[in-house]
Amino acid sequence: MSEGAQTPHADEVESEAEGGPPTEPEGESHVEPVETGADAVVAALKNAGAEYLFGVQGGAIMPVYDALYSESDLNHVTMAHEQGAAHAADAFGIVSGDPGVCMATSGPGATNLVTGLADASMDSDPLIALTGQVPTNFVGNDAFQETDTIGVTAPITKFNYFSSSPDEVGDDVGTAFALADEGRQGPTLVDLPKDVTQGETTREPTKPKTPDTYNPPEEADEDAVEAAADCLMDAEKPVILAGGGVIKGEAWHELYDFATEYEIPVITTMPGIGAFPEDHELSLEMAGMHGTGYANMAITMTDCLLGIGTRFDDRLTGGLDSFAPDAEVIHVDIDPAEISKNVEADYPLLGDASEVIDQLDDAMTRAPKAEEWREQCQTWKDEYPLDYEMPEDRPLKPQYIVEQFDEATDDDAIVTTGVGQHQMWACQYWTYMEPRTWVSSHGLGTMGYGVPASIGAKLAEPDKEVVSFEGDGSFLMTSQELTVAVRENLDITIVVLNNEAIGMVRQWQDGFYGGRHMASQYPWIPEFDKLAEAYGARGWRLEDQENVEETIQEAIEYDGPSVVDVLIDPEENVYPMVPSGGDNGQFALSEDMLDDI
Amino acid sequence: MTGKLPGPSPDERQRPAGRRNEQGIRIDPEVEAEHEPRRAVLSALVEHRPGVLADVSGLFSRRQFNIESLTVGTTTDEDRARMTIVIEEPEPGIEQAKKQLQKLIPVVDVRELEPDAVQRELVILKLNGDEPDKVQAITEMYDGDTLDAGPRTITVEITGDEQKIDDAIDAYAQFGIREVVRTGYASLSRGEQPTAAVNEDGTPKQVTADDD
Numbered sequence: 001m002s003e004g005a006q007t008p009h010a011d012e013v014e015s016e017a018e019g020g021p022p023t024e025p026e027g028e029s030h031v032e033p034v035e036t037g038a039d040a041v042v043a044a045l046k047n048a049g050a051e052y053l054f055g056v057q058g059g060a061i062m063p064v065y066d067a068l069y070s071e072s073d074l075n076h077v078t079m080a081h082e083q084g085a086a087h088a089a090d091a092f093g094i095v096s097g098d099p100g101v102c103m104a105t106s107g108p109g110a111t112n113l114v115t116g117l118a119d120a121s122m123d124s125d126p127l128i129a130l131t132g133q134v135p136t137n138f139v140g141n142d143a144f145q146e147t148d149t150i151g152v153t154a155p156i157t158k159f160n161y162f163s164s165s166p167d168e169v170g171d172d173v174g175t176a177f178a179l180a181d182e183g184r185q186g187p188t189l190v191d192l193p194k195d196v197t198q199g200e201t202t203r204e205p206t207k208p209k210t211p212d213t214y215n216p217p218e219e220a221d222e223d224a225v226e227a228a229a230d231c232l233m234d235a236e237k238p239v240i241l242a243g244g245g246v247i248k249g250e251a252w253h254e255l256y257d258f259a260t261e262y263e264i265p266v267i268t269t270m271p272g273i274g275a276f277p278e279d280h281e282l283s284l285e286m287a288g289m290h291g292t293g294y295a296n297m298a299i300t301m302t303d304c305l306l307g308i309g310t311r312f313d314d315r316l317t318g319g320l321d322s323f324a325p326d327a328e329v330i331h332v333d334i335d336p337a338e339i340s341k342n343v344e345a346d347y348p349l350l351g352d353a354s355e356v357i358d359q360l361d362d363a364m365t366r367a368p369k370a371e372e373w374r375e376q377c378q379t380w381k382d383e384y385p386l387d388y389e390m391p392e393d394r395p396l397k398p399q400y401i402v403e404q405f406d407e408a409t410d411d412d413a414i415v416t417t418g419v420g421q422h423q424m425w426a427c428q429y430w431t432y433m434e435p436r437t438w439v440s441s442h443g444l445g446t447m448g449y450g451v452p453a454s455i456g457a458k459l460a461e462p463d464k465e466v467v468s469f470e471g472d473g474s475f476l477m478t479s480q481e482l483t484v485a486v487r488e489n490l491d492i493t494i495v496v497l498n499n500e501a502i503g504m505v506r507q508w509q510d511g512f513y514g515g516r517h518m519a520s521q522y523p524w525i526p527e528f529d530k531l532a533e534a535y536g537a538r539g540w541r542l543e544d545q546e547n548v549e550e551t552i553q554e555a556i557e558y559d560g561p562s563v564v565d566v567l568i569d570p571e572e573n574v575y576p577m578v579p580s581g582g583d584n585g586q587f588a589l590s591e592d593m594l595d596d597i
Numbered sequence: 598m599t600g601k602l603p604g605p606s607p608d609e610r611q612r613p614a615g616r617r618n619e620q621g622i623r624i625d626p627e628v629e630a631e632h633e634p635r636r637a638v639l640s641a642l643v644e645h646r647p648g649v650l651a652d653v654s655g656l657f658s659r660r661q662f663n664i665e666s667l668t669v670g671t672t673t674d675e676d677r678a679r680m681t682i683v684i685e686e687p688e689p690g691i692e693q694a695k696k697q698l699q700k701l702i703p704v705v706d707v708r709e710l711e712p713d714a715v716q717r718e719l720v721i722l723k724l725n726g727d728e729p730d731k732v733q734a735i736t737e738m739y740d741g742d743t744l745d746a747g748p749r750t751i752t753v754e755i756t757g758d759e760q761k762i763d764d765a766i767d768a769y770a771q772f773g774i775r776e777v778v779r780t781g782y783a784s785l786s787r788g789e790q791p792t793a794a795v796n797e798d799g800t801p802k803q804v805t806a807d808d809d
Contacts, residue, residue: 154652155659159702162648179702212799213705293604300613312621325615325623337696340689343621384604575602585610590601597607 038067038197040170044205048177054085058105060132063197080480084452086116091456099126099180107145118156120187122443127187135195158186170205178208183216184335220349228330228347229363235304237373244271245309249353262367273438288316290424293384300585308332312342322583394544395569402429413465418450418474421503424574426469448477454492466492473502485561486536499570532563632687638710642793644703645678666781706793716784725773
């Protein structure tokens, strides 16, 4: 945080007065002895290497905040709403690869985290939530701000735990931290009753570690690898489907080497965006509901599909009957429960993505004979380019705006989004070159994800540019987090692709509900540029072609949070499109075509 | 939408020859493969602490696994409890249930038990007490016990496999059954084969070759 002026303890702590994220002091960092459960929680977070905490104060979590009062290694960012805390921590986890930490009090604080936890659970994002809880002797009595947080969050966490003793609470936090990070990443939660955090203990927490009984697979079975390699070598139409697991498993280098050595085209899922450079000739970009025509043709016609770290989500597969129906499927995953959950794996390879790709590489003695197939893929790329019509003056096209921002920023700029049409345009028209530059809500589809996510992303990578694409609907859901971006003086650029509608719903109403626009139009929205200024950010409004490039340049160059409200063509829809449960190979290129498939 | 993306329309495109079924399994389009539900007895060794039962039952309900019975009790290790879960699902559902169970952090090990596993269920029945001699005769026939007898009711217990318990309930029906409670299966694998077990270091105990 730049000034540190808003932290609860800023004026007390000299090390923060100079601004910039505090760096490790030379030698041993200052260690306070543990006196309470809350001290142990803080010690456990430091042990785990946490840097930032995103949260909102409240009654039952106060002891933990109090223990942070004189803590200089952990930077607390006060968010406007706990949902923002969860999304910011989630994005911090996606971008840094290490668990993000969010904090909230009991009751409403904890329930406000729920959407963020569910989001992280769907996307396997490393996230740890610490929630206050009423004192143990009040639990079960419907006390003030009491919610059964463990019960509420059980289905949406990888692990959650009700901490019951000051002596163990530090280790509980350490375990949750380790579990969020190791194996298939995911959200974990520790519920912290006030008497436990206030209770006395002198026990220093141990290093974070997972339980002995937690043993995620590392290397796949050698025979299975051999068989899979044979399948791949014999394939005539091989394709790699790179999922989010390639990024979570830090296997992008292995993937790149493997794909380029054996010349196998690469498709990504949406969370897999960035796993393979999209300007590469082998890249077919994203497949699925709004994937590229060429990716959807390839995934439909392939005879050997190597899926890595993907859960074969229904937005990717469309109807299972027509999903890669000629393909033998090699499925690399660290989670046994993903194997044959949705699509049967002919060759299940359980293990860490980078290890298993290396194993496959060792087992391959030649590249598949797939020259014709690569030519075919290239033909599809030529046949189905992503394209749009450009009017001379107005209305502005969202695709054009996305491309212009891409051009105005570096290759490693980070993109965050909300959910809806703008998110799909950001997928389609931005060329992703690096892993961990695409930060979005994939599985849960959480509108409002983008603004808080951009805060977490920027703090994880302060030197990278962060552009957040939002729809007007998404932006309205969490725009209050702008206050945090202003306070922390974060250099992020928020682009509202404003069509005065919940555009994706409006698109479906046009396609499938006879054009009846029930509750999808927003004719009453505020002027977002002025709203931004009210928060203390910079704001611009774009309505026509004039000024587009200059405004984008200005917004990118402005050193602080900025909002560009872009009035886009309200009629513009996202294509290609595979209707829900449809056949990927039969994607529609326009609304009219939806009727024919 | 003010336009149309370029490219051949759906009817001009290549089509694959194959298909998959609802479970994502490639099938011969001529022969629709059907997976009939079957019954599976799962044994899970779990951490013995509050909330684990809720974790397991919550998993089964939210993933819509069809659960027939679930029993849980302590073991000789005070940190571990054992659950026996009977489900009825098509083969892919049984596989998913096993893997999803194993994925819960407090679940230490999960095995599906062989059909020859030792399994027992207990039923307690409260019957009208009008014909105590006849009730006693049936209780003896089923190796049961009388737990409580009074002027108006007799309460008996029977232990056995599901079939035996169904039969006993049928036999008692003539007297008028006032209340009945069944435990569901408790089960262990037969002979040397471990049920669900872990080594000291937390890794699952090896099963014998013919078990896997």
